[in-house]
Amino acid sequence: MKIPLTFFWPQFLWLLLIVPLLLLVYFWLLRRKKKTAVRYASLAIVREAMAGGSQWRRHVPPVLFLLALTAMLLAAARPFATLSLPSLQQTIILAMDVSGSMRATDVEPNRLVASQNAAKAFLAELPRHVKVGIVAFAGTAQVVQSPTLSREDLVVAIDKFQLQRATAIGSAIVVSLSEIFPDAGIDLSSMVYGRDRQRGIAIDQKPQEPKEHTPVPPGSYSSAAIILLTDGQRTTGVDTMEAAKMAADRGVRVYTVGVGTVEGETIGFEGWSMRVRLDEETLKEVADRTQAEYYYAGTAENLKKVYETLSTRLTVEKKETEISSLLALLAAVLATLSAGLSLLWFNRIA
Structure with a gap:
């Protein structure tokens, strides 16, 4: 496996x-x-x-010394390598769709049960130090479990999901952000007031004092991430791309997971007949804007694999890391070994 190197001070490479x-x-x-x-x-x-x-024997100490010198000169150039390291992600918010369309059976036994099972398997794979919160959304979004280390509480919250009407994808992102930044004054009710209130949709959010926010580069916030799972299109709530921009401005990645069929199907729910289809383009755009990734899960097995991939993706990430200290340590070991062998074999350092 090749590890590409870049150097902060490449001019020092001439010393080689x-x-x-x-x-x-x-x-x-x-x-x-x-x-x-x-x-x-x-x-x-x-x-x-x-x-x-x-x-x-007489060639070994000089060769080790030359290798030590090479390592020291490389360290002087301050090399950087892209390495797979444990992620600093400490909080993950699962935003899960509980709209009526999740009763569709194109994903066995149905979309909701498949997503619940996959989410619980995902929790089992996560390191125990990672906090997880759960946001359920349909016509509005609400926190069903604040970020916690207790996997048992999270499983109980997932098992209590109840299907509702409509799909507020943007609201789910906003509520997730309010959990990640509880003191930022992110207020869902103020964002949807005048739209959803007129439709009789209750908003379970207390008004907060809005605070000024300075945008940061998308994907730069490494302490938390959002996983958004949905099978439909936004029908109410905050505009999805407006919410995605809020996440991007705060550096939070929103990984999107699409469940169901792109073509859509007609299902019945509480006397209503509706046609639902997966809005892949919007989900891809949300992921792209926040420097995350989109995953399509057309079957229960695929959904489990998606969560396995996300588990790895969120707990191990590739980072550009300076390795000067490692090369300096290697140089010290080689130089010590060179001197030690020279003393052992020839009773002198030469």
Whole structure:
């Protein structure tokens, strides 16, 4: 596996030319020493010096020293490598669709049960130090479980899902953000007032004092992420892309998971007949705007695999990391080993 390297001070790489120069000097000294030995030493001494047992030993300390010097010179150039490291993600918000369309059976046994089972399997795979909160959304969005380390409480909350009408995808993102930033004054009711209130939809949010926010680069907030699972299109609540912009401005990634069929199907719910289809384009745009990823889960098995992928994606991430200290440590080990072997074999450091 190749690990690409970049250097903060690449001009220091010119110093690596010292290594081949020292190697040439070393070979020159060997030849000079060999000529001197032949000229002045007895035949027995020369034969002993050229014996196979000591021939390779005398080269080991100098080679180790040159390797140590190479590592030190590389460290001086401050190299960066892209490594897979444990994520700093401490909070994950699961925003799960509980609209009536989730009763469709194109994902066995139905979309809701499949999403519940996959979510519980996802929780089992997460490291225990990661907090998880759950937001359920249909005509509005509400927190059914605040971020917690208790997997048992999360499972209980998931099992209590009840289907409702309409789909407020944008509201789910806003409520999730309010859980991630409880002191930011993010107020869902003020955003939907005048639209959903007129339709008789109750908003379970207390008004908060709005606070000014300075936008940060999308995807730059590494302490939390949102996983949004839905099978339909927004029919009410905050505009989805407006909510996505709020997440992007706060650096929070919104990973979107689409369940069901793109073509859609007609289902019945509480005496109503409706046609539901997956709005993939919007979900892809939400993920793209927040520097996250979109996943399509057309079957229960695919949905489980999506959550497995997300578990890995959120607990291990690739980061560009400076490795100067590692190279300096390697140089110290090689230099110490070189000096130690020289003392052990020849009673001198040379």
